Amino acid sequence: MTTIRSTARGRRLGPAFSWFGVVGGAVAWSVHLIAAWAVDELTCGAGRATVAGVPLVAVMWVAVIVPALVTAAALAVSALVWRRESAAARQRADRGYGRTGMLGLVGLGANALFLSIIVAGGAAVLVLPVCQP
Amino acid sequence: MTGKLFTESTAPEALAAEPAPRSTGWWGMVGFVTTEAALFAVLLGTFFYLRFQHGEPWPPREIERPQLTVPLIMTAVLLPSSLPVVWAERGIRRGQRWRLRLGLAATIVMGLTFLSLQVMEYQTKLREFTFTTDVFGSLFYAITGFHGLHVAVGLLILSWVLAASLRGSFSSHKHERVSLAAIYWHFVDLVWVAILFTVYLSQHL
Amino acid sequence: MTTTSAQAVPRAVAVARLEEQWREQRSLRSWFATVDHKRIGRRYLVTAGAFFGLAGIDALLLRTQLARAGGDVLSPDQYNQLFTMHGTAMIFLFATPMLFGFGNALVPLMLGARDMAFPRLNAFGYWVFLFAGLIMFSSQFLGVAPNGGWFAYVPLTDLPYSLGRNLDVYTLGLIFLGVSTTAGAINFIVTSIKLRAPGMSLNRAPLFVWAIVATSFMVLFALPALNAANALLFLDRRFGTHFFQPDAGGNTLLWQHLFWIFGHPDVYIIVLPALGIVSAILPAFCRRGVAAYPLVVLATITIAIISFGVWVHHMFATGLPSLSLSFFSAASVLITIPSGIQVFAWVATMLFGRIVVRVPLLFVVGFIVTFVMGGVTGVMFGITAFDMQITDSYFVVAHFHYVLFGGAVFPIIGGLYYWLPVLTGKMASEVLGRWAFGLVFGGFHLTFFPMHLSGLLGMPRRVYTYPTGLGWDPWNLLSTIGSYVLAVGLLLVVLSVVLAVARGPRAAVDPWGGDTLEWAATTPPRPYNFASIPQVFGLHPAWDRRTLSRLETDEVLPGHQALLTSELDARPQRLVSMPEASLRPLLAALALLVVVLGLLWAVYWLAIAGVVATIVVVVGWLWPPQLTRAEAEAA
Numbered sequence: 016m017t018t019i020r021s022t023a024r025g026r027r028l029g030p031a032f033s034w035f036g037v038v039g040g041a042v043a044w045s046v047h048l049i050a051a052w053a054v055d056e057l058t059c060g061a062g063r064a065t066v067a068g069v070p071l072v073a074v075m076w077v078a079v080i081v082p083a084l085v086t087a088a089a090l091a092v093s094a095l096v097w098r099r100e101s102a103a104a105r106q107r108a109d110r111g112y113g114r115t116g117m118l119g120l121v122g123l124g125a126n127a128l129f130l131s132i133i134v135a136g137g138a139a140v141l142v143l144p145v146c147q148p
Numbered sequence: 149m150t151g152k153l154f155t156e157s158t159a160p161e162a163l164a165a166e167p168a169p170r171s172t173g174w175w176g177m178v179g180f181v182t183t184e185a186a187l188f189a190v191l192l193g194t195f196f197y198l199r200f201q202h203g204e205p206w207p208p209r210e211i212e213r214p215q216l217t218v219p220l221i222m223t224a225v226l227l228p229s230s231l232p233v234v235w236a237e238r239g240i241r242r243g244q245r246w247r248l249r250l251g252l253a254a255t256i257v258m259g260l261t262f263l264s265l266q267v268m269e270y271q272t273k274l275r276e277f278t279f280t281t282d283v284f285g286s287l288f289y290a291i292t293g294f295h296g297l298h299v300a301v302g303l304l305i306l307s308w309v310l311a312a313s314l315r316g317s318f319s320s321h322k323h324e325r326v327s328l329a330a331i332y333w334h335f336v337d338l339v340w341v342a343i344l345f346t347v348y349l350s351q352h353l
Numbered sequence: 354m355t356t357t358s359a360q361a362v363p364r365a366v367a368v369a370r371l372e373e374q375w376r377e378q379r380s381l382r383s384w385f386a387t388v389d390h391k392r393i394g395r396r397y398l399v400t401a402g403a404f405f406g407l408a409g410i411d412a413l414l415l416r417t418q419l420a421r422a423g424g425d426v427l428s429p430d431q432y433n434q435l436f437t438m439h440g441t442a443m444i445f446l447f448a449t450p451m452l453f454g455f456g457n458a459l460v461p462l463m464l465g466a467r468d469m470a471f472p473r474l475n476a477f478g479y480w481v482f483l484f485a486g487l488i489m490f491s492s493q494f495l496g497v498a499p500n501g502g503w504f505a506y507v508p509l510t511d512l513p514y515s516l517g518r519n520l521d522v523y524t525l526g527l528i529f530l531g532v533s534t535t536a537g538a539i540n541f542i543v544t545s546i547k548l549r550a551p552g553m554s555l556n557r558a559p560l561f562v563w564a565i566v567a568t569s570f571m572v573l574f575a576l577p578a579l580n581a582a583n584a585l586l587f588l589d590r591r592f593g594t595h596f597f598q599p600d601a602g603g604n605t606l607l608w609q610h611l612f613w614i615f616g617h618p619d620v621y622i623i624v625l626p627a628l629g630i631v632s633a634i635l636p637a638f639c640r641r642g643v644a645a646y647p648l649v650v651l652a653t654i655t656i657a658i659i660s661f662g663v664w665v666h667h668m669f670a671t672g673l674p675s676l677s678l679s680f681f682s683a684a685s686v687l688i689t690i691p692s693g694i695q696v697f698a699w700v701a702t703m704l705f706g707r708i709v710v711r712v713p714l715l716f717v718v719g720f721i722v723t724f725v726m727g728g729v730t731g732v733m734f735g736i737t738a739f740d741m742q743i744t745d746s747y748f749v750v751a752h753f754h755y756v757l758f759g760g761a762v763f764p765i766i767g768g769l770y771y772w773l774p775v776l777t778g779k780m781a782s783e784v785l786g787r788w789a790f791g792l793v794f795g796g797f798h799l800t801f802f803p804m805h806l807s808g809l810l811g812m813p814r815r816v817y818t819y820p821t822g823l824g825w826d827p828w829n830l831l832s833t834i835g836s837y838v839l840a841v842g843l844l845l846v847v848l849s850v851v852l853a854v855a856r857g858p859r860a861a862v863d864p865w866g867g868d869t870l871e872w873a874a875t876t877p878p879r880p881y882n883f884a885s886i887p888q889v890f891g892l893h894p895a896w897d898r899r900t901l902s903r904l905e906t907d908e909v910l911p912g913h914q915a916l917l918t919s920e921l922d923a924r925p926q927r928l929v930s931m932p933e934a935s936l937r938p939l940l941a942a943l944a945l946l947v948v949v950l951g952l953l954w955a956v957y958w959l960a961i962a963g964v965v966a967t968i969v970v971v972v973g974w975l976w977p978p979q980l981t982r983a984e985a986e987a988a
């Protein structure tokens with residue numbers, strides 16, 4: 016593998032990538048949870064089945080799919096970070112993973128976990144009626 | 149172009165780059181502001197929860213929807229008040245004490261104006277309803293009052309920094325307390341926007 | 354790094370100078386003014402231990418009352434106050450402060466730092482904790498203790514159902530305590546971000562530190578919900594607002610939401626640092642590092658985050674749409690994965706290590722057994738139908754004691770034995786410790802296992818007595834006997850600590866062969882912790898010859914100084930001077946105490962006086978130091 020040269024611009028943006036890979040899934044899941052719960056409970060509580068004219072089910076789907084996509088993106092980024100880092104580590108003397116490598120690994124696990132939670136929520140939208148207690 | 153940018157910023161070195169380090173005071177203030185932000189988020193969440201759980205009519209009893217003139221003027225005074233602090237902070241970074249003092253003083257004047265307007269606002273509102281009238285009254289005074297308290301604390305901090313700067317405690321190298329006070333003030337300032345939206349504007353949607 | 358003049362001085366002279374500069378006189382003033390994290394940490398431990406004793410006596414009284422059907426030791430109202438104070442004190446005044454005590458005493462040492470990032474804030478946090486605890490417990494002696502259960506559901510706790518000061522003690526006491534917890538959390542976060550020894554990049558931070566930091570972040574996000582709930586309840590009760598009163602537009606479910614947004618994460622706020630203690634103890638007794646370090650870090654972080662997504666789970670019985678609940682069920686089920694990862698990592702550590710059985714390890718094993726049993730009954734709650742069946746029965750009481758006692762108290766006692774040399778310089782007796790373990794472990798299961806059965810037989814929690822003939826009697830009697838056995842075991846723990854301090858053998862340096870930096874300092878550590886700032890090259894610095902030899906030979910860092918390092922990779926950044934001892938933290942805490950008492954007694958001028966006093970003290974505390982001549986000229 017050819018080594019990729021970094022630039023000043025790259026070093027400014029790079030940490031943003033790393034951190035998106037670590038926390039992207041967590042943030043997306045939080046938004047998913049708050050949005051899906053609040054919209055469902057409040058709409059049903061008010062005795063309605065639409066939100067501003069859009070059917071509640073459709074809103075639920077948006078609240079599942081968009082965060083799921085963001086989490087998948089974060090998963091991809093953390094996988095990339097982990098691969099780049101392990102390639103770089105192979106060329107180092109001690110061969111141990113460094114700080115970025117560990118964060119990449121943590122990101123991989125965390126994003127996979129959050130993705131499964133969001134997908135499980137999606138399964139519930141598939142089988143449960145929106146307002147039944 | 150974006151492809152190149154992507155490659156550059158995902159190079160191992162770029163991914164591992166470390167942003168410029170901050171001081172302990174900076175992290176401490178950021179931590180404090182974070183937990184305060186969570187507190188305001190809970191209060192505003194409570195507002196919406198109670199409102200939507202209650203349904204129509206809202207406000208529940210005879211209270212009118214709030215007028216917007218005074219709160220909008222308050223916003224016009226408070227929001228820009230962050231600018232002089234920024235200007236002051238940049239000034240002391242170059243060692244210009246006069247800019248520090250002037251900027252702080254300007255912000256304090258704006259903050260005091262905001263508080264006086266809030267007192268006026270309360271005077272008219274209290275004739276209409278109090279915090280025991282119904283739950284809207286409770287929410288209104290609790291949330292705006294709690295924010296007003298924060299403005300007051302912010303003013304206290306800024307005056308304290310101003311006093312220290314008049315005594316000559318700050319220099320181009322040593323002015324961390326100025327930056328910390330500024331963080332707090334920006335926070336108090338921004339929270340107001342969320343409150344304006346929740347307590348005033350959203351009542352008219 | 355250091356000034357050139359220091360290089361000329363021989364090491365012994367430099368260390369002697371350091372001793373001189375950091376020495377604290379044994380005077381009354383120094384006792385009140387100290388900012389040494391080790392002394393403050395010890396105080397946290399002793400105070401929280403005392404509160405544990407008081408709350409434990411409450412529990413023994415409860416068990417005595419319930420020993421047989423139709424008991425008449427306590428009146429119903431006394432019973433209400435006792436179980437409320439027992440629960441509230443165990444959760445708020447014992448568990449978290451105790452674990453913060455370990456954090457205080459150990460985090461700076463483990464990081465190779467000289468103190469916490471904000472030593473005076475640390476002292477302030479302790480005093481506030483002490484005063485809040487004193488207020489809450491003194492209410493018990495005056496017969497006005499909180500009596501609405503530890504989660505204080507409205508409307509029972511709102512007007513007009515709860516008159517008297519009882520619930521005001523609860524709301525104000527917990528808000529006051531929250532100040533201390535928040536200050537502590539910020540301090541832990543900043544210390545761990547900025548004061549790690551050079552070389553201790555994030556992938557080399559000890560697991561205990563990760564746990565404390567994750568916990569602290571949870572505090573920052575969870576505690577505001579509790580504080581807001583308590584403030585609103587106080588306003589309702591005292592000033593006639595209507596937040597929780599439906600007839601004026603309020604809502605009673607609001608309390609449940611706010612309380613559990615805090616309450617569920619709080620279970621992990623209590624358990625996570627305890628899990629961190631386990632990860633810190635194991636390496637010394639398995640002669641290897643904890644297996645799968647990155648996965649344990651992953652588990653710690655994800656538990657902290659996901660625990661915020663399970664709060665509605667406490668309201669399965671409240672009639673919300675089942676779809677909205679299912680988003681939370683998904684989180685409640687999947688949060689078991691990271692918890693499982695941790696357990697597997699510990700088991701793997703023991704399997705692949707060479708086990709040395711000593712008292713701390715016994716408590717760790719006791720913890721794993723008990724905690725896993727609590728986890729199993731926890732999974733049973735996930736099944737909604739079963740949950741409906743046993744909600745508010747003794748099955749629940751059994752479950753959460755398995756989680757809280759098993760998950761927190763076992764590791765805490767294990768940690769006490771393990772770190773006693775660091776805390777006091779003494780070793781505790783191994784024999785006494787083993788007896789204590791046997792009694793605590795046996796007593797615990799004898800107390801709480803039968804509660805599963807009485808719960809399944811339908812016995813509700815929070816009843817002050819019960820009729821005979823329902824099949825509950827034998828299980829209750831067993832449980833009461835167990836609680837006495839448990840009490841004897843806990844007394845043995847206290848006895849062995851007291852004996853060790855009074856006349857135990859001096860601990861050797863690094864008596865267990867631990868892997869983190871607190872064992873690389875002297876045992877017990879000097880007030881400045883390390884003369885030379887440690888250099889870290891790996892995950893187990895105290896097992897690393899490079900770190901150890903450089904500690905002996907590196908330049909001494911002179912004066913009241915500490916080294917700041919960069920956030921992620923711990924690269925040396927600059928030296929800062931650490932604050933000296935001061936009475937201001939104590940004064941600030943006293944001033945706040947006046948505010949709280951003024952509000953509690955409804956003497957508002959007193960509260961205002963307290964506010965003014967607080968401002969005066971804090972202004973003086975934070976007043977910037979005068980610029981030096983050189984700085985003023987440079988400006």
Ligand code: HEM
Nearest residue numbers: 409412415436437440443448502503757758814815816836
């Ligand atoms: C020292 C041994 C302990 C004993 C003998 C004990 C006993 C009890 C008993 C009998 C109850 C049930 C009261 C009732 O529902 O009528 C109870 C409740 C409770 N216990 Fe413990 N307990 C002990 C330790 C702990 C610890 C270490 C914690 C937490 C860290 C704890 C937290 C609680 C809580 C939160 C409640 C619920 C209070 C309420 O219903 O409001 N306990 N305990």
